[in-house]
Amino acid sequence: MSVTTFSFADGVVNTQEILSYFQENGFVILEEVLTSDEIKYYIDLFDQDRQKWGDLAVLWHPFGEYQTRNCHALVSSPEFDKLLRHENILPVIEFLMGGKTCFSELCLRHMTPYNGEPNQSFHRDRPHWEEHPLRMDYVQLMVYLTNVNQETHCFSISPESVNTPILDTADQLDRNGIVDCHGVAGTVVLFNNAVLHTATVRVTKHERKTVQAYYGHRSRPFLSNCSIIPPKFCYYHPDQETRDFYGNLNDTTRMFLSAFKSEQDESKIFESVYA
Numbered sequence: 001m002s003v004t005t006f007s008f009a010d011g012v013v014n015t016q017e018i019l020s021y022f023q024e025n026g027f028v029i030l031e032e033v034l035t036s037d038e039i040k041y042y043i044d045l046f047d048q049d050r051q052k053w054g055d056l057a058v059l060w061h062p063f064g065e066y067q068t069r070n071c072h073a074l075v076s077s078p079e080f081d082k083l084l085r086h087e088n089i090l091p092v093i094e095f096l097m098g099g100k101t102c103f104s105e106l107c108l109r110h111m112t113p114y115n116g117e118p119n120q121s122f123h124r125d126r127p128h129w130e131e132h133p134l135r136m137d138y139v140q141l142m143v144y145l146t147n148v149n150q151e152t153h154c155f156s157i158s159p160e161s162v163n164t165p166i167l168d169t170a171d172q173l174d175r176n177g178i179v180d181c182h183g184v185a186g187t188v189v190l191f192n193n194a195v196l197h198t199a200t201v202r203v204t205k206h207e208r209k210t211v212q213a214y215y216g217h218r219s220r221p222f223l224s225n226c227s228i229i230p231p232k233f234c235y236y237h238p239d240q241e242t243r244d245f246y247g248n249l250n251d252t253t254r255m256f257l258s259a260f261k262s263e264q265d266e267s268k269i270f271e272s273v274y275a
């Protein structure tokens, strides 16, 4: 299958065309979304995060056999907030989701050079939400921070139209095949996380670095307990819209917020009594 990609190079992009493509395929590849300075900035941020925290298993830990990831990147490198709400990215996500969205998860992911058996494990992260025009409860943003091609690991997806029945894995792959998503560093893939997909693990001399974030609908249940949302985003951010974006709190975040809140309150009591 030939893949159409959409480029932001001219500064304008036709969101209607992106929507039509997404309706027919359940994903879209966006190119030149970030400037070269931005790409360099996020690669450096990723590398610094991994250098600083790579040995701390509470942050960087193995995920499956082929990846390590840090799902608390908003805590360790809060600058990734700017990427999540990037002016070229968030409006497209909101257009596809059909309204305001909320932060669900953010993981930095790393894959090493590899010389074993190639692997694909096709899966759907969550069920479809059939009441939604794109059958989409959660959308994933994947940003490649290394060049991804035939010689590297990649993300692969089996295209799926909203107008066709949802099939089991074997029948879906038979019907619509597989698209390997390739692109230079800075390429962005958006996909409905209910559409069948996998990491494609290849024999390669190259590492792969990605930023992978999920967005949900504000009125729907939170996606996962993977990522803690720092209070500076969900409670104390000066902008109401940003607080709302980060406001669909998972249980992990609630637990940490209540633990730290009580400590703060106790220290206030301490100060007022002993000052």
Ligand SMILES: O=C(O)CCC(=O)C(=O)O
Binding pocket: 109, 125, 154, 155, 156, 197, 198, 199, 200, 212
């Ligand atoms: O890392 C990849 O290429 C795919 C990962 C994946 O399946 C996911 O994030 O849900």
Ligand SMILES: [Fe+2]
Binding pocket: 123, 124, 125, 197, 198
């Ligand atoms: Fe997945």
